[in-house]
Amino acid sequence: xxxxxxxxxxxxxxxxxxxxxxxxxxxxxxxxxxxxxxxxxxxxxxxxxxxxxxxxxxxxxxxxxxxxxxxxxxxxxxxxxxxxxxxxxxxxxxxxxxxxxxxxxxxxxxxxxxxxxxxxxxxxxxxxxxxxxxxxxxxxxxxxxxxxxxxxxxxxxxxx
Numbered sequence: 001x002x003x004x005x006x007x008x009x010x011x012x013x014x015x016x017x018x019x020x021x022x023x024x025x026x027x028x029x030x031x032x033x034x035x036x037x038x039x040x041x042x043x044x045x046x047x048x049x050x051x052x053x054x055x056x057x058x059x060x061x062x063x064x065x066x067x068x069x070x071x072x073x074x075x076x077x078x079x080x081x082x083x084x085x086x087x088x089x090x091x092x093x094x095x096x097x098x099x100x101x102x103x104x105x106x107x108x109x110x111x112x113x114x115x116x117x118x119x120x121x122x123x124x125x126x127x128x129x130x131x132x133x134x135x136x137x138x139x140x141x142x143x144x145x146x147x148x149x150x151x152x153x154x155x156x157x158x159x160x
Contacts, residue, residue: 024147028140029063029094031072035137035151037112037126045120049126050110051137051151055096056110062087062102069144070107071148076087079136089144096143106128109146125153 037051055070062068068087072080072094080094089097098107108128114122122154136147 024142024145025142025149028142028145028147030149031094031139031141031146032078032136033072033080033133034140036129037135037151038123047114047116048116049119049122049151051110051112051148053082053107053109053137055085055098055107056105057106058082058085060085060087060100062100065099065101068098068100068105070098071095072141094141095144096139096141096146107146109137109148112137112148112151122151127155 010109033053035051035053037049058070060068061089067089067127068085069089070085071083071090073083074080081107082145089095096107096109098105100106129135132133134154136152136154138152139146
């Protein structure tokens with residue numbers, strides 16, 4: 001009986017982890033956030049663009065690894081901005097959960113994996129951004145868990 005339970009529970013756990021990972025794609029709220037980025041080289045992880053958001057720059061004092069929550073609200077253009085970073089989970093509103101160790105903050109949406117050509121193209125575009133251009137990351141957020149859908153480059157008149 002115990003062997004049967006062990007064999008049955010393992011695939012069930014794998015399916016549960018998979019569902020948890022894709023849940024934000026289907027049930028998440030569409031959130032658009034300004035971003036900046038660069039393309040690091042990593043032979044083990046593949047090609048990706050490292051993105052940085054305004055919630056990465058707002059610091060909160062912590063002495064050890066701590067759960068943190070960035071509360072986001074849309075501005076007049078519909079682009080979400082960070083209102084505050086807290087150690088307590090909000091009961092309402094749009095927020096993204098992350099971890100802080102006092103020096104760095106990670107929210108799980110900093111690495112955007114792409115095919116090599118697209119990663120280099122996005123890196124070049126992000127490097128050449130001027131005051132008339134903005135990079136917008138499209139995120140899906142569900143209960144604080146976020147996934148990157150894409151990154152768009154918008155000109156000042158809001159056209160690609």
